[in-house]
Amino acid sequence: MSATTSNTAFFNQLKKYYSFYTGGFIAFVIILAILEQMGLSNQVIGYIFLAATIALYAGIGIMSKTADVSEYYVAGRRVPALFNGMATGADWMSAASFIGMAGTLYLSGYDGLAFVMGWTGGYVLVALFLAPYLRKFGQFTIPDFLGARYGGHLPRTIGVLAAIICSFVYVVAQIYGVGLITSRFTGLEFGIGVYAGLAGILVCSFLGGMRAVTWTQVAQYIILIVAYMIPVVWLSVSITGNPIPQIAYGQALQGVTAVEKELNDPTTVKGAAEQTVRAIHKAKAAEWGEKLKALDEAVAAGQGQAFWAEQKAKAEAKLAEAKAAVPLDEKAVKAAQKAVDDFPKNIDKLKAKWKAAEAGAKAKSGNVPAHAAAFAGKGATDEEKQKDSNTKRLNFIALVLCLMVGTASLPHILMRYYTTPSVREARQSVFWSLFFIFLLYFTAPALAVLAKYVVYTDLVGSSFASLPAWVANWQAVDDTLMKIVDMNKDGLIQLAEITLGGDLIVLATPEIAGLPYVVSGLVAAGGLAAALSTADGLLLTIANALSHDVYYKMIDPNASTVRRLTISKMLLLVVAVVAAYVASLKPGDILFLVGAAFSLAASAFFPALVMGVFWKRANYLGAVIGMIAGLGVCMYYMYTTYDFFGGVAANEWFGIKPISAGIFGLPAGFLGVIIGSLISPAPAKEIQELVDHCRYPSLEGDIDTKAA
Amino acid sequence: MQLTEKHREYWRRNLRLTAVLLSIWFVVTFVVIWFAKELNEIVIAGFPLAFYMGAQGALIIYVVIIWFYAKRMNALDKEYGVHEGED
Numbered sequence: 001m002s003a004t005t006s007n008t009a010f011f012n013q014l015k016k017y018y019s020f021y022t023g024g025f026i027a028f029v030i031i032l033a034i035l036e037q038m039g040l041s042n043q044v045i046g047y048i049f050l051a052a053t054i055a056l057y058a059g060i061g062i063m064s065k066t067a068d069v070s071e072y073y074v075a076g077r078r079v080p081a082l083f084n085g086m087a088t089g090a091d092w093m094s095a096a097s098f099i100g101m102a103g104t105l106y107l108s109g110y111d112g113l114a115f116v117m118g119w120t121g122g123y124v125l126v127a128l129f130l131a132p133y134l135r136k137f138g139q140f141t142i143p144d145f146l147g148a149r150y151g152g153h154l155p156r157t158i159g160v161l162a163a164i165i166c167s168f169v170y171v172v173a174q175i176y177g178v179g180l181i182t183s184r185f186t187g188l189e190f191g192i193g194v195y196a197g198l199a200g201i202l203v204c205s206f207l208g209g210m211r212a213v214t215w216t217q218v219a220q221y222i223i224l225i226v227a228y229m230i231p232v233v234w235l236s237v238s239i240t241g242n243p244i245p246q247i248a249y250g251q252a253l254q255g256v257t258a259v260e261k262e263l264n265d266p267t268t269v270k271g272a273a274e275q276t277v278r279a280i281h282k283a284k285a286a287e288w289g290e291k292l293k294a295l296d297e298a299v300a301a302g303q304g305q306a307f308w309a310e311q312k313a314k315a316e317a318k319l320a321e322a323k324a325a326v327p328l329d330e331k332a333v334k335a336a337q338k339a340v341d342d343f344p345k346n347i348d349k350l351k352a353k354w355k356a357a358e359a360g361a362k363a364k365s366g367n368v369p370a371h372a373a374a375f376a377g378k379g380a381t382d383e384e385k386q387k388d389s390n391t392k393r394l395n396f397i398a399l400v401l402c403l404m405v406g407t408a409s410l411p412h413i414l415m416r417y418y419t420t421p422s423v424r425e426a427r428q429s430v431f432w433s434l435f436f437i438f439l440l441y442f443t444a445p446a447l448a449v450l451a452k453y454v455v456y457t458d459l460v461g462s463s464f465a466s467l468p469a470w471v472a473n474w475q476a477v478d479d480t481l482m483k484i485v486d487m488n489k490d491g492l493i494q495l496a497e498i499t500l501g502g503d504l505i506v507l508a509t510p511e512i513a514g515l516p517y518v519v520s521g522l523v524a525a526g527g528l529a530a531a532l533s534t535a536d537g538l539l540l541t542i543a544n545a546l547s548h549d550v551y552y553k554m555i556d557p558n559a560s561t562v563r564r565l566t567i568s569k570m571l572l573l574v575v576a577v578v579a580a581y582v583a584s585l586k587p588g589d590i591l592f593l594v595g596a597a598f599s600l601a602a603s604a605f606f607p608a609l610v611m612g613v614f615w616k617r618a619n620y621l622g623a624v625i626g627m628i629a630g631l632g633v634c635m636y637y638m639y640t641t642y643d644f645f646g647g648v649a650a651n652e653w654f655g656i657k658p659i660s661a662g663i664f665g666l667p668a669g670f671l672g673v674i675i676g677s678l679i680s681p682a683p684a685k686e687i688q689e690l691v692d693h694c695r696y697p698s699l700e701g702d703i704d705t706k707a708a
Numbered sequence: 709m710q711l712t713e714k715h716r717e718y719w720r721r722n723l724r725l726t727a728v729l730l731s732i733w734f735v736v737t738f739v740v741i742w743f744a745k746e747l748n749e750i751v752i753a754g755f756p757l758a759f760y761m762g763a764q765g766a767l768i769i770y771v772v773i774i775w776f777y778a779k780r781m782n783a784l785d786k787e788y789g790v791h792e793g794e795d
Contacts, residue, residue: 110744113762117737120767124733127774128726132781246764250754372759374744389745397741404737422792424785427778434774438767445763692711695719696790 007421011080018083022222028052033518042517046185049521053223053528054200057216061204064212069561072209072568073140073544074418079214081425085432087217088416090224090533092119092407092437094170095177096594098224098530101441103502105448109371111392112448114399116441118598120434121400122407127430130408131417133613133694135426138418141541142411142605143549149612149690150623151683153554158627160545162604163411167538167545168579169593170410174535175201175583178528184477184507185524191584197532198580205536205543206569213536214419220529221436227526228440228506232447235513239453245446252453256371259456263495264367270461274368276488277496282365288358295351304347311350315339352643364496371452391655398660405666406598409605412534412541423697451505454512460495470511474504481507539579543572595659596638603630603665611673616691622677630669637661718788725780729773736766 032045070076079087097119105112137145143159178197183190204216232245242248265271298307319336322329344350369376375396377389407413416433420426459471464486474482481501484493506527510519547568552559559567607626611618640651642658656663682688693699740747744758752760785791 110759110762113759117762117766121733121737121770124729124770124773127777128729254754372748372756374741374748374758393741393744397738400737400741424782424792427781431771431774431778434771438771442764442767695722696715697785698790698792699715 007078007080010078011082014080014083018218018222021219022226025223025226029518029522032521033516036516036518042520043187045517045521046187046524049525050182050186050196050528053525054196056219057200057532058203060216060219061207061212064215065207066209066211067562067565069564071211072565073548074415075209075211075214077138077419078421079419081420081428082432083218084214084416084420084425084429085436086221087214088413088429088433089436089440090217090221090529091416091537092413092433092534093224093440093530094174094534094594095181095527095531096173097440098228098527099177099181099503099506102444102447102451103505105445106452106500106505107502109369110374111396113445114396115403116445118400118403119407120438120441122404123430123434123437125404125408126413126417127427127434129610129613130414131426131430132423132697134414135417135420135423136694136697137690140418140548141544142414142609143545144553145612146608146623147549147553149687150608150618150620151687152620155608155620155623155627156549156553158624158631159605159608160549162600162627162631163545164542166410166597166601166604167412167541168575170597171535171538171542171575171579172582173594174531174538175580176586177531178535179583181524181527181531185521190586194580194584197528197535198576201532201535201539202573202576205540206572209565209568210415210419210540213533213540216536217533220533224526224529224533225436225439227522227529228443231509231513231515231519231523232443232450234515235450235454235509236446238513239450245450246442249446249449253372253449256449256452256456259460260368260370263460270494273488273490273492274494274496276490277494278365280487281361281496285358285361285365288354288361292351292354292358295347295354299347299351308344308347308350312343315343360499368495371449394654395657395660398656398663401666402599402602402660402662405602405606406600406662409601409609410597411545411601411605412537415541415544416537447509448505451509451512455498455500456495459498460493462493464491464493468512470508473511474508539572539576542575543568546571546575592642592659596661599634599638599660599662599665600631602662603634603669606630606666607669607673611670611677613691613694615673615677616688617677617682618673619677619680619683619687621680622673622675625676626669626671626673629672630665632665633668634661634665637664714788715790718784718790721784722781725777725784729777732769733773736761736769740766 032040032048036045066072068076101115104115134142134145137148139145139148142163143156146159147153147156149155175194175197178201179190179194182188182193182196186193188196204212233243236245236248237243240248240251242251262268262270263274266275295304295307298304315336319333319340322332322336325332344353375389375392377385377387377392379385379388417426417429420429459468462468464484467484471482471484475484478501481504483499484497486493487497488494506523507520510517510523547564551567552564556563604627607630608618608623611622611626637653638658638661639645639647641647641649641661643649647658652658653664740758740761744762747758747761748756750757782791
């Protein structure tokens with residue numbers, strides 16, 4: 001009874017703290033807004049936001065420092081459902097969700113919705129199949145469950161391995177995001193930005209483990225959701241007069257659809273102008289095609305290296321020419337310098353770059369695709385179109401399934417449900433988690449359409465002489481995000497003349513909506529919060545897998561508490577530094593790898609975890625075969641189909657893209673568990689009792705699996 | 709620890725609830741995607757139906773599914789006397 005009252009008191013106390021904190025944060029933003037009006041420069045605002053938020057997270061980290069094992073690993077198991085929901089939300093939503101999601105939807109319309117559905121629907125699986133049972137089991141890590149349920153070291157070891165693979169690529173992407181945001185908003189160099197962000201991550205997780213990470217994540221969730229909502233609501237009001245963007249954007253979508261029709265109709269003035277630009281793109285695509293042919297011929301003749309050197313020399317000659325030109329054109333020199341600096345490092349990368357250029361030109365030489373249309377097929381004949389459309393549909397379904405099951409298998413998310421006080425609260429907590437995630441995800445499609453509406457109606461057809469300020473600004477900052485060139489020299493902007501990077505949508509919304517710079521700073525702080533919170537959770541998962549599962553459970557089960565925590569913290573430091581180092585190399589394929597993490601997690605964990613609870617007959621051999629088969633099939637498929645590993649698209653089964661490899665790994669995993677279990681004896685009575693223990697929140701004469 | 713018939717019934721009801729909710733999840737996700745082109749012909753308040761389901765409708769249903777599961781199971785725990793003590 002007294003524990004319940006103390007839980008309630010704790011909850012009320014938390015509510016008070018975080019209300020106070022939210023108020024304080026809003027006051028802080030308002031003060032900055034006033035200072036901006038008084039002439040504070042944009043760069044200083046960027047620095048203040050960066051410094052203030054990182055100091056805040058560090059402060060929470062220091063206040064939550066702990067030397068208690070249970071506090072360090074699972075925040076003392078007393079995080080109320082609502083707050084665990086917020087923490088999971090921040091843990092879940094990465095820099096890619098915060099900055100990239102709306103952009104993906106802008107660029108790919110309906111086809112981008114696979115991410116929206118996949119990254120939310122997975123929580124249904126978490127709720128129905130995992131969270132309550134894992135909470136009842138109640139230890140520290142996901143490999144813990146595999147170890148206890150299936151016995152022996154092997155299932156645990158495979159679990160550790162899979163957890164590290166998935167989490168590591170993911171954490172590299174987060175730290176990369178941190179570097180990008182800090183460098184963009186403060187002008188610091190990318191590498192320095194990475195290590196500045198790293199400091200913010202470490203202070204928090206290093207001192208207080210899960211406990212510090214949890215309370216910081218709650219704070220980060222509040223910042224990121226406020227930062228996401230303010231510009232979208234404002235944009236919605238200024239376009240439609242309705243402050244609820246999720247409803248209002250239907251109107252904007254109709255506007256967008258009308259413009260799409262006009263631009264695709266050559267009998268209209270705008271449509272005819274688009275045609276002239278498309279013809280230019282078509283010619284360019286053909287040009288790239290010729291260049292690619294020459295490259296392929298050179299490679300076939302064994303002259304690839306020479307061809308590459310020749311192209312590089314050409315870029316260098318262009319730079320020398322630009323430098324020698326009279327009068328000196330600074331812009332041309334800068335562009336030529338960049339071309340030399342960024343010149344692909346080998347013939348394969350050169351080919352990839354040219355291929356991308358060709359594809360880009362080709363895409364712009366065709367009609368504008370309709371935003372809401374599903375699976376638009378391409379091809380010369382109706383039959384080809386139908387076939388392409390069906391493949392797209394299949395890929396969409398496969399991706400949604402992989403993202404969903406992957407969500408329900410990622411250890412850093414599942415681990416969060418160990419931290420609630422009870423099974424009851426674990427169930428409620430999944431609801432709160434999805435609710436808080438849902439707030440952002442069901443806003444992103446609205447933002448994408450509203451931004452598209454602005455581009456299609458305000459920007460297209462306006463004059464190059466009077467570009468809106470936000471366009472000019474972003475073009476100057478980064479031309480991969482925004483680039484407009486008057487290709488047909490008519491002085492007016494056509495849609496096909498605009499090159500827009502997905503990340504621009506969220507970053508530029510405050511300016512598009514005409515909000516002061518302080519809101520841009522807020523958005524940056526939100527993006528940073530999203531990246532830092534996810535990185536925190538992932539680092540902890542990796543370090544815990546190594547220190548708890550490998551060191552404590554396998555190497556030295558008699559280690560003292562102090563020693564366990566020291567090892568855990570040392571490993572955290574090592575993993576963080578390695579991840580930051582990898583991120584500072586700017587690995588280009590990081591986005592693919594993040595997508596791959598979902599397929600890998602789904603194939604490796606989901607069958608063994610779910611069957612562990614729902615099928616008493618599942619045993620050691622089943623788990624081992626299932627996990628190896630799932631992981632193996634998934635990795636094999638990626639290896640043979642993804643060009644990063646030297647695979648080719650011709651190896652694809654049913655045209656399924658490598659990112660959705662889990663669609664094959666998942667059934668392999670389930671089959672492995674079933675077959676492996678049936679060919680070996682049923683698990684011991686104690687194991688079956690453990691399953692019952694997980695299934696019922698409370699049983700008389702129940703065993704106790706709680707870890708101390 | 710011996711399971712009684714009542715315990716088994718609790719588990720069966722849990723499985724039934726899980727199956728029903730999972731079917732709803734399956735329909736609003738995969739069946740809607742499969743027929744997306746056809747469903748997009750229906751336009752409500754400016755939204756083609758399949759697009760709306762992917763962008764918002766399905767998400768709302770997911771939230772409701774989880775909310776209902778938590779509520780129902782927490783009640784079921786009490787009904788069958790397997791709820792947690794007050795600690």
